[in-house]
Structures are given as structure tokens and as C-alpha cells.
Amino acid sequence: LRVICTTTAVQRKKVGASGPEKYTEAFIKKQIEEFNLGKRHLANMMGEDPETFTQEDIDRAIAYLFPSGLFDKQARPIMKHPSEIFPEQRKIQWGEDGRPFHFLFYTGKQSYYSLMHETYEKLLNVQNYQDQLTAQDLPVQKEKKNLAGSRWLTKIELEEMLLEKLSDNEYSRFIQLLEKLMTLPCSDIEEKYIQKFSKEVSVQLEKTVIEPLKYDERGVAFSTGEGTRKTARATAVVYDNGTGKITVNGIDVLHYFPVLQDREQLLFPFQFLDRVGKHDTVCTVSGGGRSAQAGAIRLASAKALRSFVTEKEVEFMRQAGLLTHDPRVKERKKPGQEGARRKFTWKKR
Amino acid sequence: DDKLLSEPLSHPDFFNVKELFSLKDLFDARVHLGHKKGCRHRFMEPYIFGCRLDQDIIDLDQTMQHLQLALNFTAHIAYRKGIILFVSRKRQFCHLVETTARECGEYPHPRYWQGGLLTNAHIQFGSGVRLPDLLIFLSSLNNIFEPHVAIRDAAKMNIPTVGVVDTNCNPCLITYPIPGNDDSPSAMELYCKLFRMTIIRAKDKRQQSEVFDELR
Numbered sequence: 265l266r267v268i269c270t271t272t273a274v275q276r277k278k279v280g281a282s283g284p285e286k287y288t289e290a291f292i293k294k295q296i297e298e299f300n301l302g303k304r305h306l307a308n309m310m311g312e313d314p315e316t317f318t319q320e321d322i323d324r325a326i327a328y329l330f331p332s333g334l335f336d337k338q339a340r341p342i343m344k345h346p347s348e349i350f351p352e353q354r355k356i357q358w359g360e361d362g363r364p365f366h367f368l369f370y371t372g373k374q375s376y377y378s379l380m381h382e383t384y385e386k387l388l389n390v391q392n393y394q395d396q397l398t399a400q401d402l403p404v405q406k407e408k409k410n411l412a413g414s415r416w417l418t419k420i421e422l423e424e425m426l427l428e429k430l431s432d433n434e435y436s437r438f439i440q441l442l443e444k445l446m447t448l449p450c451s452d453i454e455e456k457y458i459q460k461f462s463k464e465v466s467v468q469l470e471k472t473v474i475e476p477l478k479y480d481e482r483g484v485a486f487s488t489g490e491g492t493r494k495t496a497r498a499t500a501v502v503y504d505n506g507t508g509k510i511t512v513n514g515i516d517v518l519h520y521f522p523v524l525q526d527r528e529q530l531l532f533p534f535q536f537l538d539r540v541g542k543h544d545t546v547c548t549v550s551g552g553g554r555s556a557q558a559g560a561i562r563l564a565s566a567k568a569l570r571s572f573v574t575e576k577e578v579e580f581m582r583q584a585g586l587l588t589h590d591p592r593v594k595e596r597k598k599p600g601q602e603g604a605r606r607k608f609t610w611k612k613r
Numbered sequence: 614d615d616k617l618l619s620e621p622l623s624h625p626d627f628f629n630v631k632e633l634f635s636l637k638d639l640f641d642a643r644v645h646l647g648h649k650k651g652c653r654h655r656f657m658e659p660y661i662f663g664c665r666l667d668q669d670i671i672d673l674d675q676t677m678q679h680l681q682l683a684l685n686f687t688a689h690i691a692y693r694k695g696i697i698l699f700v701s702r703k704r705q706f707c708h709l710v711e712t713t714a715r716e717c718g719e720y721p722h723p724r725y726w727q728g729g730l731l732t733n734a735h736i737q738f739g740s741g742v743r744l745p746d747l748l749i750f751l752s753s754l755n756n757i758f759e760p761h762v763a764i765r766d767a768a769k770m771n772i773p774t775v776g777v778v779d780t781n782c783n784p785c786l787i788t789y790p791i792p793g794n795d796d797s798p799s800a801m802e803l804y805c806k807l808f809r810m811t812i813i814r815a816k817d818k819r820q821q822s823e824v825f826d827e828l829r
Binding site for chain 1: 696698707708711714715719720721722727738739741743
């Protein structure tokens, strides 16, 4: 009785070292020839000189001849040099007599291990130099470097550099080696080598600058602020030496906001800073509804008040939530549902 | 060409490897020091001279003979332009092994051994790979104190092996074992120096013989 085993899942074959797609050198050469020929044809079609036809001209020509309304830029037709389209491939690693070119070929990951070897050699160099200096009784000191402005290469960037897949363990080992090299006092010798693996990080946070007070013709200090909430946009000008009068779009606040809740919103920043009857406010607001306009004016006046107040009180305002823009907007309605969240009534049968 | 290859085989010590080392050199490099009595492997007992204060001492006369045979064999392989692979799993000597192999023009492998390197080479590397013709083990255990996988794989692929076996190693599958210490830096530097000198000597001799042949 012969039993034949069949599985529904397809057995995974062991994929070769170069990956699923292999491009032979001949294939890539043919692609380059076709590209150059196509470039000349395109130049003739557009009526331009084939000799001085640059990549930008090609992109423009293709966009003109094959207009596409697709949103994804990468889905549109492109015509680029094959070296940019086909990923870099490893050529044959050994010579005619069969001997591999690279001395670490038999390890399997030659670029990664040769990198580790080189880095370790630099480490030994630095240690030797340090020993020499101590033998000659010279001082061993390190200049303070700005460490905050740089970061190491990520695993993906390193993989691209080496053209080899790395595991997380290997990547962390390499970073550990680099860190060790950095911490040594005389590592300035190998500065150039380390810079190959570090990238600069641009300054992320910009502290918001509080504008200074401005003075109008009468000599009264004032300050402007802008605020938004939902679809309402507001600008508020807060004057010093006032009586607590608030004007919105030329209309007094009592008439513009009949509801108490809205007027309380407007009052909140002044109440928080104990400056209720001390400032005059003139605001302009458009868009949104009643509540949204009130919230917008509140944010605008709080921003304007920053110039009148100490830094500590600004921090208190920020923690109270007076200076944060409210990100809540109306959520869109989805198909298959009645509203943004409400689903249609579920009927059992 | 035939004469070029068959001439070295007629002499017992064509490359004169005996002069490269002496018993005193081995003793000074602490090659005779083994592990403690409890770590002793059963098959290493014929190579052990004795035991002092629980530490095994390796018989340096036997080591001399084995070393001479092994160096002679590597010299012949290098003369016939074979690929030599230096294997070691000792992390402290990784850099030393790589630099030695680089200077010889041969190939080191002091890193983690991927499973199918020898047995699955055609899929891992590509179809026309040439496998190494000799494996030299500067330490025949891996980091878990088990025999290195490459010993078994080389035996499977009919690749001869030369290996430094310490008192806790299994010398069975290695074709040319060299009983000796594999833990001290002085001993490892000595081995590296000896292998480097033999390989360079053999390659130079090959070049000379080829030049002589061309002149005729």
C-alpha cells in the first residue's frame, strides 16, 4: 500500500543568495542600450536635439505624451536609466581559477564582516596610539564633541551601504563597536572613518518666540494673536490700560454672543491671569459656528496675552491648555454607515 | 607540469618545515598546557604526557611529530594552489586569524558558521563555487564547547582537515590533529606564525619552479 502525502501549502524552496530576481550583466547591458535608443527616439519625437536631452526633459516628455491621473507618483509611467530602476546586484565573486576575490568570501556576509574587521583594526590603532602617548608621558585628552547633533546610520541604511541583509543582532554589535571607538580619548585620529557612519540630525524643536509689545499712537501697549477652532478663524488685538471691553467684528460682545457660555470662554484667559478689568480687546472672526468662534477668539486672546505676562505665567497658561490649538474637527461620514460612527440599524432577519 | 606536481611528493620533507619550530619554542609559547583533569576528553589520553596539580600537560614530542606532518601537508596543499580556510571560534583571536589569513593570501572564517556553508554551497553562494581544499582549525570547539560543525561537514565533503586539539576536544574526525593549547595568546600567535611561514614558503617555491620550467 503506497501512501502519497499531499499538503495544501506549497513547500518553500530555499532561495539563492542573490535573492528572488537575478539580472545577468548581459540583460542590464541590453536594457541600457534600449534606454539610450529610446531617449534618442523621444528627443526626435519632441523635436529637440538628441545630444542634449537631459533626464528632466525625458520626464517632461513622458508626462506630456502619457498623461496619467493616478495619485501615486510611483505608479505613473517613468523612463529612467536602468541603474536607477534595477537594484544593484552582486557580480560573480571569484576568478577563473575559482579563487574568490574577497578574503572573507567564505563567511557568507563578506561586506559586513570586513566592516567589523576594519572597525576593530581602527580600535586597535587608537589603543596603540594611546599606549604610545602614555609611554611618552604626554597628556591624553579629548575635545568635547557635539554628540547631540548626530546619529548613527539605521539598519536599513547600513544594509543599503553593504548590499547585504543584516540581522538586528549584527547591527547592534556594529553600533556597539562604533560607540566603543567613540568613547576612547584618542579617537580623533579615526574621525573621518567614524563620520562615514554618522548622520546629522537637524534641530527639531523651535521654541516659539513671544513677540514684544507694540505701542500705538496714543502710547498704549497692544499685542495681536491669531486663533482657530473647527472652521472659525479669529484675530484678537489686546490693548493695555483698558476697562475689560470686548468688541467682536465691530459689535459689542453682549450682542454678538448672547449665550453666557461663549462669553465665559472669552473671559477665561483674563480670569486665569487675574487681569479681568485691565485689558481692552478688539477681535475679528469669520467662519464656523457660535461655539467655534468663541473658542477661536479665546485662543487668539490667550496668544496675545503672552506678550504682557512673565515666562512662568506663560508656562502656567500652556499647562492650563489655553495656548493649545484644539485639533478636534468634524469626522467624515463613511460609506456603509449612517454617520461617522453611527451604523445602520442591525436587523436580525 | 606533471613533474612540477610529482617532484615534491617524492621527498618526506620537501619544504623543510622541521626547521621552523623547536621544542623550546613550543614550550615557551605554553603549547603544552592543557585544561583541568575534569575537562579531559577520552580520546585525548594518548596525547597527554601527564597531570600536575589537576592540570593536564600535553606530550610535546608527539606534538612535534603531528605538527611536522600537518605543516608538511599544508605546504603541499599551498604548493598545488589549493584554497585554505582558517576556522576558529575564539573571539579573542578573531582579528589575529583574519590578519594571518590575509597575509598568506588565504581565507579566514573566525565568525559564526552558517549551517549549509559547505554542504549547501551551490545554493548559498552560486553555482560555480570552488570549495576549500583544506580546513585549518585553530580551535576545534565552538562557543558552547561542542565540536565545531565544520569538522563533520568537511568529513562529509571529503575535505582534509588540520586542527589544533586541546585536552577537551575530540580529535576523531580531524585528518591531521595537532595536540596543543588553543587558549593562550602566545600559543595562537605561534601557530599563526608557523602556518603563515609554511604557506608563504610553499607558494614561493611554486613560483620558483614555474619560473624554472618556463626558462627551460
